[in-house]
Amino acid sequence: MSIVSRWLLAASALLLGGQSALADINMPVGVTPISKEVYGLHMMIFWICCVIGAVVFGVMFYSMFKHRKSKGAKPADFHESTTVEIIWTAVPLVILIAMAIPAAKTLIAMEDTSDAEVTVKVTGYQWKWHYEYLDSGISFFSSLHPDHNAARQKGSGVDVSQFDNYLKEVDNELVLPVGKKVRFLHTSSDVIHSWWVPALAVKKDAIPGFINENWALIEEPGVYRGNCTELCGRDHGFMPVVVRALPEAEYDAWVAENAPAPAITESTGAAATTAVAAVEEDADREWGLDELVAKGEGIYNTNCASCHQANGQGLPGAFPAITGSPVATGPIDAHINTVYVGVSGTTMASFANQLSDVDMAAVLTYQRNALGNSVGDTVQPSAIKALR
Amino acid sequence: MSSATDYYIPHEAKWPIVGSIALFLFFLGFASMLNGGNWIVMAVGAALLVFMMVRWFGDVIRESESGTYSPQVDVSFRMAMMWFIFSEVMFFGAFFGALFYARTFSLPWLSGFGEGGAAATNAVLWSGYDAVWPTNGPGELGGEYMAMGWFGLPLINTAILLLSGVTVTIAHHAIKEDNHKKMVRWLGATCALGFLFVFLQAVEYWEAYSHLNLKMGTGIYGSTFFMLTGFHGFHVTMGAVILLFVMLRGTKKHFSSTNHFAFEAAAWYWHFVDVVWLGLFIFVYIL
Amino acid sequence: MSAASAEHHDHDDHHGPAPGLTRWLYTTNHKDIGTLYLLFSLLMFFIGGGMALIIRAELFQPGLQLVDPLFFNSMTTMHALVMIFGVVMPAFVGLANWMIPMMIGAPDMALPRLNNWSFWIMPFAFTLLLSTLFMEGGGPAGGWTLYAPLSLQGGDSFAFVIFSIHFMGISSVMGSINIVATIFNMRAPGMTLMKMPLFVWTWLITAFLLIAVMPVLAGAVTMLLTDRFFDTSFFSAAGGGDPVMYQHIFWFFGHPEVYILILPAFGIVSSIIPTFARKPLFGYASMVYATASIAFLSFIVWAHHMFTVGMPLAGEMFFMFATMMISVPTGVKVFNWIATMWRGSMTFETPMLFAVGFLVMFTIGGLSGLMLAITPADIQYHDTYFVVAHFHYVLVPGAIYSIMAATYYWLPKWTGNMYDEKWGKIHFWVSTIFLNVLFFPMHFVGLAGMPRRIPDYSMQFADWNAVATIGAFGFGFSQLIFVYVVFKCMKGGEKATDEVWEGADGLEWTVPSPAPYHTFETPPPIR
């Protein structure tokens, strides 16, 4: 839609009080009781502010038109009045109290996390989310969808407008039931992130070393999209949240199908929407070099490329290059150790909990034999398994 | 200077720009050193800074002695010193704030007390952790350590500082009576106590590092302990050096019962350092 | 003009400015130092603005076109640091230097040499800060708030940024001490506190805020430094610290800081509106009390920046109510200004246009601030472009407009020449139109869900971002008009009278235009 027509539309929508056309310029009403309350609160304070603005600016502009020298206005010389001072201190105070009461009520309701039926632990990683259903044991990582990830690279040449939900699509969606109180436990493994889904009016910071609680009761099935909203480093803009709310029966079926899931699952894979499918991979089997490299590429692009770059060149000063890296082309144990344990005090985190044996072996082999490196050896999944 | 005014406006200030360059080199050098460089630039900056201060204060002293300053200038100096001390109070406030915050909020939360996710924080992330001050945190950073007791050196140091508060006051009364000898003597005592304090503090640090395994890295306890006592110790050192210079000026009879701003500024600073110590002694050592 | 100014005319050549570059390096003259501050600030405005244009250029369309996300983040960070510490604060200090001694009838600042040092620290501090952009790994990229633990991940730039903040802090504290001492100690006899112009009052309170909170910022960043390099664990849970603790300490500084950026603006507007309304300021005493109340409240509202960090409910309630309270004294100010205009005899020269622009758009920004104060709603607004819209409305048509208004207002006094009124007005109108094109749509995308500090976004935000970018370039380039007008006026033009403005009141208008190098070597009589 062109900009002009959108302005017109917005203006007419404002006049008519219509809501649908406002979707792109106003807060969504949302699908939880809290989000609806928040929306109501938002509209109330918005209109109060508008009225205050209208009165204040009205008086001011009236004065500016009437009391100008060119109109022959002669200055009065009053400059004090305790009465009006008291009035315009008291009136705003009353308005504020009127706003504060409903706000306090909503706030109290928001903080009440008791009696939840489902608990999901949400852990922020640079730059993906990890979800753990504490009741059913399902757990998986959720990162930006690989297609979007490829398109968003600088100079990718991809026309991003072809995507329906550019940057708001993930590989593994968080599946939640409709009509049940869901409690979230937010934490982080590295820096502060913030988990936000506007339609649920849920936004809470993920603080490393601490857990924050939050809750939502989704009333309508659907897909709800959000983002990380706390600056968390280079790819802060690229860690979306996608929630799929299913009717209770479907949700139960999904849980039954996926639980008990393996503690570590594939983090790539544009698998099915609810792709936690526990693909049984044989970590004990002997893998071939090409097989590992082929598999490793996807893992690398999802997990490592945001720092070390898709071409392996890194960003000088911030992230070392993998191409020609003394670690990635050196002794294999040191290489494994770097990725399995991480490098403390740097952003190079431990991937032990983020990658399965096969995935880790694949990405290591990929680093050693692609991106301009050609060491020629392989890292076998069994070697990783032995470390655990 | 102009005779039309009793207000003194110096017409040239050479030292500030030197001071800026000095600070620039100091910070530049310090940052480079932290990034793995050497300390030479930093040392040059520090040396230049000291040189600048000596010369700048030298000029001011000369002007003061030649009677250039009016009472109004004297008041400006006093105000500046008072507000400077206020800014220092706020600086320490940040570190005290950190100590109080950790003790009243973060440690109980980590131990599972409080609203929000405190219970889950403890149960899921740090199960089994129960904070008892002093603590090096649920990660037991820095390993086994022993806390610094308040009996012993800290108590002696408290006595020393309190005593130095008395001696500096006696010196003040002395100068008010124009009794130079007495002033110098008591100032000398104050300086000696100050340096003794710093020395004992150094001994205490040595103890902490070599016997108690108490280090900067000993969790929040080590962090707050060394940060607060460290910055305090630095301020004591500065204060003692200032007092030393005031004493030396006293031997040259720079002050009189009516004109001794430098003395008072140093004394105020000294009292401030003293009060901070009392806060430290209570909140860092005893409680 | 008054006897005082005529009398000291003949002292002028007595000790005028030193020749050449050393005049500026060694100067102890409050007017020279004021000029230096103002020029420095102008330069920084273009540097910070250039960074903003890089941000806006990248955000023109969805998809990453121009810069790496890491560089984008460092632009966001640096833009804010430069604008706040390099533009608004130095400009206000510059105005304080120029005007406060003249307004209170003092010959100069209380501590002229310290004054020189306060200024000459700034170029060095910013050299240190800006140099990090050229280091391997780039400049700081953790946001201007430098939240731990993200900021701890910074590369080589980290220590330099911390020290540059210490450096600027030293300058601000020394500058503020000087201003407080000047105001308390240098007033002409008869200039009682309640006779001081409001600009002086607001600066007195601002200086107090600065002395109180800059050291706290210094403490906060020092803890960052030791956490990174000396093993401390203030901001790490494993050691018993808390990343959120950094935020508390930072915002204990940060919130008063935003009032530091607006109180002097209130003072400027309180000088300009009465002049052009030809009517004394309404409610002088209540203005003073309102300013003091704002300053007091600013110390107890900091955690409204942290409604999503998981504070206990009681804390959230307290900070919500306290924050809302700030609207009351601020409202008093707005109403007083309007009452000053009421039944005046107004003309709209450029300073007045900027002051009225300030009044309207600051109020818009203030009202969105009030919306942000409502905790449940803020949980939706937080860290979106709605917040970005809020603070640019209070900062750009707030702080920046007040600085422009002040410049137009006092420029004839500084230079002795009238500026070009026609171009001044064009500057105002072009700026104001583009400014709203730039920042108003940010409310929309923010409410619709666009997070801040992102280099790329979903299609749904595309249109408004394109609009905002057009506004940004329009606004940015219209500032070249400002530069043109100012430098033209410095070079020459119609001679200004001593009073300059018909309705002007105050001691600064009793001295000749341009103001002689030394003013009030003998205290002026105060009515």
Ligand code: HEA
């Ligand atoms: C000049 C700077 C300035 C000023 C003056 C203000 C003024 C105010 N600000 Fe703003 N603010 C910032 C600069 C400023 N702010 C910045 C830089 C940030 C973001 C920092 C970051 O995260 O990077 C921020 C962020 C910010 C937040 C955090 C948002 C978030 O991150 O989620 C909040 C929340 O409460 C807030 C509130 C307010 C309020 C209530 C005022 C009040 O003072 C406004 C008062 C004014 C009015 C209300 C209008 C006039 C009054 C009337 C006409 C009277 C009638 C009114 C009533 C009856 C209500 N601000």
Ligand code: HEA
């Ligand atoms: C006083 C403070 C101040 C001022 C004046 C401004 C001015 C502007 N800001 Fe600023 N901004 C902040 C303070 C300020 N900002 C803060 C505190 C943040 C938060 C940072 C954070 O999240 O950490 C922020 C963040 C911020 C963002 C969000 C970034 C993000 O979240 O990723 C954006 C995006 O549009 C933006 C844009 C602008 C623009 C377009 C201007 C314009 O007004 C600028 C005007 C442009 C110019 C003045 C350019 C001058 C002219 C030219 C360039 C032409 C000729 C060129 C040369 C001769 C060199 N700012």
Ligand code: CUA
């Ligand atoms: Cu994670 Cu931003």
Ligand SMILES: [Cu+2]
């Ligand atoms: Cu604030």
